[in-house]
Amino acid sequence: MSKEESAASAVTNVIEQNVDVLNDSVKWLSENQDLIISYSMNIIFAIATLIVGMMVARFIAGxxxxxxxxxKLDNTIIDFVSHMVRYVIIAFVIIAALGRIGVETTSFVAIIGAAGLAVGLALQGSLSNFASGVLIIALRPFKAGEYIEAAGTAGTVESVQIFSTTLTTPDNKFVVVPNSAILGGNIVNYSRKPTRRIDLIIGVSYNADLAKTKAVLEAVLKANDGILKSPEPLVAVAELADSSVNLVVRPWxxxxxxxxxxxxxxxxxKNDLDEAGIEIPFPQMDIHMNK
Known part of the structure; x- marks a missing residue:
């Protein structure tokens, strides 16, 4: 056999093999047409789910x-919360898309859940602070610039962060308080209301003229331009104590x-009582001696 005939025979064999493969492919396509259409539709729906889910996640986060x-919340908190919400939505969208194309997501979700549980146990304190920070943001018992007392610390709120709140005390100390400690106790906000009442207890001698004493105290209140006319200030006898008669002075x-x-x-x-000759007594005790 000549070289030309050998080459022609080889080409013929290749063509026959390709024709067989093509016939087999056509046969397989015709036999599995429904399956291919089903998988194609699932893939299209999965891609559409991803695209729509990404758009929804971006819209909700925005x-x-x-x-x-x-x-007017802290920018750090705003960015963290919005990004967290977006990523959580994206995670659910990806799981839904994988399930659409036939991927078994049950074990995948179980693994994520187990990993989340392990991380949650390891970061229990931090997560508690984070959850408390979210509640502080939602409930807003205080905001930046207000003077509060919480977790045994009093100061002006500088910022509410993800895991802690920063305060500046009156003597200019910078204090970082965990959010869980703040939310776990009483919170006293001194700045939320526009007015406050001053509570003073003034003790005078039992020999003092109470009517004159009240007149002196009322005159002191009227002379101070910082005291509000309404509600009306109160001056009253509150207690007959061991060493003095105690009067309460309560202006707003x-x-x-x-x-x-x-x-x-x-x-x-102090100055006006001294001028009026009204004694502010020291603590005293009567001692009776029997021979």
């Missing part, structure tokens, strides 16, 4: 970011004027 920004002031007015009143009351 809307949440705008809402939190309007509430604007919140920012609280400490200034309180200090002014203490000084003015």
């Amino acid at each position: 809307t949440l970011h705008k809402v939190l920004t309007k509430r 002031v604007n919140g920012p004027d609280y400490w200034r007015v309180r200090f002014e009143l203490m000084e003015a009351i």
Whole structure:
């Protein structure tokens, strides 16, 4: 056999093999047409689910970011919460898309759940602080710039962060308080209401003229321009104590004027009582001696 005939025979064999493969492919396609259409539709739906899910996640995260920004929350918290919501939605979308194309997601979800449980146990304290931070953001018992007392610390709120709240004390100390400690106890917000009441207890001698004493105290209150006319200040006898007759002095002031007015009143009351000859007694005790 010549070389030309050998080459022609080889080409013929290749063509026959390709024709066989093509026939087999056509036969397989015709036999599995329904299956191919089903898988194709599932893939198309999975891709559509991913695209729509990504758009929905972006829209919800963006809307949440705008809402939190309007509430004037800390930027760190706004970015963290909006990104977390977006990624959680994307995770569910991916699981749904995989399930659409026939991937068994039950074990996948179980693995994620087990991993989440392990991480949650390892970060229990941090997650508690995070959850408390979310509740503080939602309930808003205080905000930046307000003076509060919480977790045994009093100060002006600088910022509410993801895991902690930062305060600045009146003597300019920077304090970081875990959010769970704040939410686990009482929170006293001194700045939320526009007015505050000053509570003073003034003790005078049992020999003092109570009517004159009340007149002196009322005159001191009227002379201070920081005291509000309404509600009306109260001056009354509160207690007959061991060494003195105690009177309560309760004027109302604007919140920012609280400490200034309180200090002014203490000084003015002392000076005016001395001028009126009304004694502010020291603690004393009568001793009876029997021979």
